[in-house]
Amino acid sequence: MEPIIAPRKPVKRSRGRDRKRMPALAKQGKGSIVMSGLRGINANGFGQSYASRGMRALSSRLQRLERTSLKRERTAPQSARAADPDAQKYNLLLAERRQLRSSSSDAASRRHLETLLQDLDSRPMLAVTAPDRPERMPTMTTRLVGVAPDIDANTVTYQQSSGEVPIFGARVVVDVDRESKALVAVNGQLAPPPVRPAIARLSPIEAWRRLADWCAAPANLTDPAVAPTLTWYVDDAGTEYLTYRFRNTQLTPPKGDEVERDADPVACVRHARPGLCSYDYLVDAEDGSIRYYFASAPHFVPSPMCGIDCANELRKFYGLKVGESYILNDPQRDIVTYDYKFGNISEEPIPALPETAMPFPNHDIGDASPAAVSAHWHATLVFDFFNDVLKRNGIDDRGMKLVSVVNVYSGDDTSPTRPQWGNAAWWRNAMWYGQEKDATGTLMSFARHLDIIAHELTHGVTSSSSNLVYRDLPGALNESFSDIFGVFIANWYPEPKPVQDWNWEIGAGLGRNGGALRNFANPAAVGQPDHMRHYEPLPEYQDYGGVHRYSGIHNRAVHGIVTALDGDGQPIIPIRDAALLFYLTLVRLTPTSNFSAARRTLETVAGVYYADDPRREERLKAISEGYDAVGIV
Known part of the structure; x- marks a missing residue:
């Protein structure tokens, strides 16, 4: 499959009525390694990255046209004003704004997303479409419409599909203003639509047997309780595979030859016995090979x-x-x-x-x-x-x-x-x-x-929102967000402590030599790397690719953000704001988001949250410096 961002000049597209529209989205219920076939999409209505048809852009164009129309109205006769192209544009834009305001959150967010994907002047568009193949637009399905009261927005979650088959990890969250339906923010990952039909050569039972053989399951293994779903999977090289996704199975992947799964003493809380873990598997629907798997995290x-x-x-x-x-x-x-x-x-x-x-x-x-x-x-x-x-x-x-x-x-x-x-x-x-x-x-x-x-229950929050896969850097991010809310909640009761008095350890007495399991301020004290320069990919059988080992890098970035103080010795980002911003970030991530995706999403959410705050740039700088300090870019 071709790369999403082609290394050549993008093809020009018409912006008139002949421009291809995004396919209709079917309403239905809710259901890193950033892979080469998936690209991040992060934008908000208050920055420079997106300003094509949002309410903010409409308002500014209306104001300019209104001033032009008023000036000409004083000097031009009525017949000339009726034919004035600027006046006609003003009326069209005004009608467009009224239509947007009166539409549903689903319809408004769909329109914003369509415009963002088709706008050649928008950098996020280049990250999610193939510029040399403008006829290919992603098909999205509405999974959930919710409310984000703290940013006064309605939230619409989309799953990208090809026909009726979902694309693994391709998910977008669009926030629109509750009243005006203006774009607030867009976060997620998308992929080019597959080029071949979704025709499986193996039956679900045949794929299950191939999986059972690979896992060395007992001969009396029963069929899966829940039927698998056909799912497109895009690997690190951008190659697409049609797979069966088996969810929450009790099949354990084969161990590696070098390191046991429970060899790493840095654990959450401690490594569970392999039999207690459930796994999701993506099994190739053509040859039965195992394309991807991860621990299912109640x-x-x-x-x-x-x-x-x-x-x-x-x-x-x-x-x-x-x-x-x-x-x-x-x-x-x-x-x-x-x-x-x-x-x-x-x-x-x-x-x-x-x-x-x-x-x-x-x-x-x-x-x-x-x-x-x-x-x-x-x-x-x-x-x-x-x-x-x-x-x-x-x-x-x-x-x-x-x-x-x-x-x-x-x-x-x-x-x-x-x-x-x-x-x-x-x-x-x-x-x-x-x-x-x-x-x-x-x-x-x-x-x-x-x-x-608090740490463990946050795993439940993650599994029912962003559903970060429990493997490699997405798994380390999964662990880090559980640590984040573990330390926040522990310092919140019986009443919130000043951040200068926080205990930044998790699991005191449960780690090496009676120490802690985690230390946000000093991950090295508990045997964790504290900077991305120390990151080396690990095989899956070793701590699921380092989910506990590398969570400390993101934890240290969070510590730097939360403890950043202003000239008066007060947190640059108030503690209650920080808790909310990290939560809004977590629920907007995708299953394969990595540390860099978390940074982009947090910056986007914070940019929206502090849109009218006079200290907005100072607060965003604190976030950037926290991530810069640990090499997360």
């Missing part, structure tokens, strides 16, 4: 309850009164906490959850279960942060149930260390908490770590 009246947590603190929270019992089920937030009674999640099939949340005879459960209190209380704090500060409706932004499971074991049933399992993980749309003995021999639950819980 009307009642509430009753006040209280109890002692793992830190021996009294916590107040909500549950539900059922008969004569009180259970850990907060119906207001839809937070439920279960006792797994040290069941083994490594078994096949895994033991089922109890039928009800943890029950207690009284609303004051005292010290009956510090692990359950910590899990329920910390889940409440994380929910409140995303709901109250970031205006997100739960983990998936659709009010999904937040499930916590304490007293979990994973491993050999005959192990002398059972029931110790030193881990916590977001898995199968739930939080699972293990436990370890402290120096006194007391079992201490991992639910005691608020930063770890």
Whole structure:
């Protein structure tokens, strides 16, 4: 396939009525390595990169034409004014603005995106189309229409497809002003449409068997529970492949010959057993080869309850009164906490959850279960942060149930260390908490770590928004955003601390020699590289391509941005603003976004957010300098 940006002069296109229109977009429900076949698209209505048909451009043209028309009206007779071409342009542009304002967010964003892609004067257009083949325009499908209240915009998410077949990683998010429907921002990646028909030579079952053989699956493996979907995949060289995408399979890719997957001690929280990981696979629909794969990353009246947590603190929270019992089920937030009674999640099939949340005879459960209190209380704090500060409706932004499971074991049933399992993980749309003995021999639950819980639950936010693949630099970015909100939430409660007093470590006591797992201020202190000059691609079998190892580079950039102070010693970007900007960036990334894509998207979002702020350039400079300091360009 030809490169998206051709190394020759672009072909001129007509801007008149004969210009090819973008195909109609079908409405339907929601469903790095930046690959050579995918190119980033980032623009906003307040910069120089896009100003063709947005409301801002329309307004300026209308003002110029209005001044010209008024001047001629004083000197020209009525017959001449009727034939005045500038007056006719003014009327057409005014009608265009009224039409844009009265259209739906979907229609307006589609029009902005079409214009952006066809505007030869726009640099983003050159990044997403083949200039030497102007007849090829991407086909987009509306996946989600939402609201971004903090930038007063409606958000429309598109998935690029070829016919009915989606293109992996090709996704665009368009923000339009809620009232005027003017363009606010565009972020995403697009690819040239495939040139060959989507005809599969293998059946889905044949592709599944090829995948099973590659993974050395047992002979009694059953067929997949969910049928695969045909998906176009574009590799690093820009070559297109028609594949079957199998989602959330329990098939584990073969290990490498050099390094075990759990060899890297820098982990999140710690490496899970391979059997606990689900994988997505893209299997070639013609020859059955594995083209790409990655780890898949879960009307009642509430009753006040209280109890002692793992830190021996009294916590107040909500549950539900059922008969004569009180259970850990907060119906207001839809937070439920279960006792797994040290069941083994490594078994096949895994033991089922109890039928009800943890029950207690009284609303004051005292010290009956510090692990359950910590899990329920910390889940409440994380929910409140995303709901109250970031205006997100739960983990998936659709009010999904937040499930916590304490007293979990994973491993050999005959192990002398059972029931110790030193881990916590977001898995199968739930939080699972293990436990370890402290120096006194007391079992201490991992639910005691608020930063770890926030980190893991953010994986759920990521999987239901940008869905960054858990591999290579996209996976490291996935880890970094979990670290970001882990450290933000840990420093937010019981009340937000001044940034100068923040603790920038994640997982204190869980790392090497009793240290931390992460250190934003000094990644090298926990064995992580702190600059892109230290980045070397790793094979997938080694920490999934370095997802934990290299997250520290982006973390250090974030630390520089958040701790940048002005002349009065105050944060250049206020802490609440920083939390919102990083969140808006996360949900606008694409599955294969890398560190550079995160920088471009954050700069675009911040440019929109601070559009009318007199300190806009100062704040944007702080972002640029934070990324420059670690070599992310």
